[in-house]
Every structure is written in C-alpha cells, then in structure tokens.
Amino acid sequence: MKAGIHPDYKEVTVLLSDGTEMKTRSTLNTKDGVYKPEVDSRNHPFYTKNTNFTSKAGRVDRFKRMYDKKK
Secondary structure (H helix, E strand, O other): OOOOOOOOOEEEEEEEEOOOEEEEEEEOOOOOOOOOOOOOOOOHHHHOOOOOOOOOHHHHHHHHHHHHHOO
C-alpha cells in the first residue's frame, strides 16, 4: 500500500438507540470515538413493522378545495 493516501482506521463504538454498544473498526471521524446513528434496526419502521401512513387522499381533497378556481 502507498503511504499517506489511506484514511486512519481506528476503533469506534457504535451506540444503538436501545443502548446496545458494539465495537468495530472504521475510518469514520468522530470526536469521542462513539457513533450514534439516528436510524437502526431497533427503531426503523421496516424492521419494527410499524406502519403509520397518513391518508394522502384527504390531503389531495383538501388541496383541491383550497385552490379550486371558482367557475
């Protein structure tokens, strides 16, 4: 490998939303060596099967009523 062209490869602690910690090695630059992802398998709707979809039909009807041109 060429010297000086590769990023630092250091140990990083990944802290998940439920408090679980994992130690891994990464080139990620963190100030304190801890990475806290916003989305992980504990809180992402795909994994939790939580489907809170809003009704788009209601929004479209409301939009049409608000901006419908008077004939």
